[in-house]
Amino acid sequence: MIAPDWFREDRLPHIYCTGCGNGTVINCTLAAVEEMDWKREETVFVSGIGCSSRAPGYILTDSLHTTHGRALAFATGVKMARPEFNVVVFTGDGDLAAIGGNHFIHACRRNVDMTVVCMNNHIYGMTGGQGSPTTPPGAISTTTPYGASEPAFDLAELAVAAGANYVARWTSYHVKELTKAVTTGMQTPGLAFIEVRTQCPTNYGRHNKLRTVPAMIEYIRSHAMLVEKYNRLTAEGKPIPEGTFTVGELVRRSRPAMGVRR
Amino acid sequence: MKLVIDESRCKGCNLCVLVCPYGIFQEGKELNSRGIVSPALNRPERCTNCRLQALYGRTLCGVCQMICPDQAITWVEERPFEPHRVEVEF
Numbered sequence: 361m362i363a364p365d366w367f368r369e370d371r372l373p374h375i376y377c378t379g380c381g382n383g384t385v386i387n388c389t390l391a392a393v394e395e396m397d398w399k400r401e402e403t404v405f406v407s408g409i410g411c412s413s414r415a416p417g418y419i420l421t422d423s424l425h426t427t428h429g430r431a432l433a434f435a436t437g438v439k440m441a442r443p444e445f446n447v448v449v450f451t452g453d454g455d456l457a458a459i460g461g462n463h464f465i466h467a468c469r470r471n472v473d474m475t476v477v478c479m480n481n482h483i484y485g486m487t488g489g490q491g492s493p494t495t496p497p498g499a500i501s502t503t504t505p506y507g508a509s510e511p512a513f514d515l516a517e518l519a520v521a522a523g524a525n526y527v528a529r530w531t532s533y534h535v536k537e538l539t540k541a542v543t544t545g546m547q548t549p550g551l552a553f554i555e556v557r558t559q560c561p562t563n564y565g566r567h568n569k570l571r572t573v574p575a576m577i578e579y580i581r582s583h584a585m586l587v588e589k590y591n592r593l594t595a596e597g598k599p600i601p602e603g604t605f606t607v608g609e610l611v612r613r614s615r616p617a618m619g620v621r622r
Numbered sequence: 623m624k625l626v627i628d629e630s631r632c633k634g635c636n637l638c639v640l641v642c643p644y645g646i647f648q649e650g651k652e653l654n655s656r657g658i659v660s661p662a663l664n665r666p667e668r669c670t671n672c673r674l675q676a677l678y679g680r681t682l683c684g685v686c687q688m689i690c691p692d693q694a695i696t697w698v699e700e701r702p703f704e705p706h707r708v709e710v711e712f
Binding site: 367383384 | 687
């Protein structure tokens with residue numbers, strides 16, 4: 361078990377389904393927190409509503425479990441009131457992209473000094489598998505029984521466009537890279553956004569011919585492409601395979617940030 | 623050091639089977655008391671952490687521990703220590 365003194369061991373085993381990637385993301389984030397050597401009384405975890413947002417309940421610090429989609433608004437408040445606190449936001453794709461989309465772009469625009477870890481499992485897992493804004497085209501969910509017909513939201517590109525200081529995307533298979541990305545995000549002043557593509561075998565994989573956990577994670581791994589390779593292929597004019605997404609560090613810059621200790 | 627799967631936490635997702643470079647974890651066959659098929663260990667003394675963690679003073683590979691969504695994989699001190707003959711195949 362990674363970072364044993366950051367886990368609330370009396371709450372384990374957690375409520376997540378078999379093979380849910382959210383547990384992996386908690387491991388990686390806590391490994392990064394341990395690497396940063398943050399004090400427990402100066403660290404706040406904020407989350408909204410959803411599977412991913414249950415994560416702070418398993419972590420032994422102060423945390424805020426807020427209303428649906430408003431995690432970033434509450435986190436901005438925490439950071440403004442107590443700028444010495446280290447704020448980490450756990451959020452899901454339905455929380456961040458669907459109902460909290462406006463809070464997300466404005467938190468990126470203001471560049472509030474915090475780390476946002478988005479566990480993007482392509483679906484509303486907790487409520488029974490409804491299609492979310494990040495459901496890939498053609499995927500079957502409860503609300504898209506004939507395959508999703510809308511294009512999916514690219515959250516990392518949205519954060520780049522809205523002005524976050526550090527944006528990266530990894531999957532729950534790339535644990536070491538993800539830990540490194542979260543650590544870099546925590547070190548960067550300003551908003552650091554790390555999107556993690558996680559597997560949801562229960563509500564996404566079961567309907568999309570990815571019934572077992574290794575099948576689902578193998579699908580995610582094989583559709584990830586390093587951003588350097590993607591840029592090289594586009595520069596050479598070579599075709600990009602259907603359904604791939606870029607992984608890696610998408611942007612690192614130093615725009616003026618809000619809420620940084622001086 | 624000894625590799626241990628915490629049976630009270632493991633939910634049997636078999637992600638450790640997918641990631642272990644030595645193939646130490648193998649899909650289990652028998653249900654445990656919680657009705658879950660947790661992975662079986664095949665010669666766990668081959669694991670780098672079991673052999674070298676004390677020497678290096680840090681976790682070496684640890685991908686199984688990192689990817690385990692249920693925080694079930696740990697290394698514990700072996701008492702009394704028993705020397706193993708280890709053949710690492712490449």
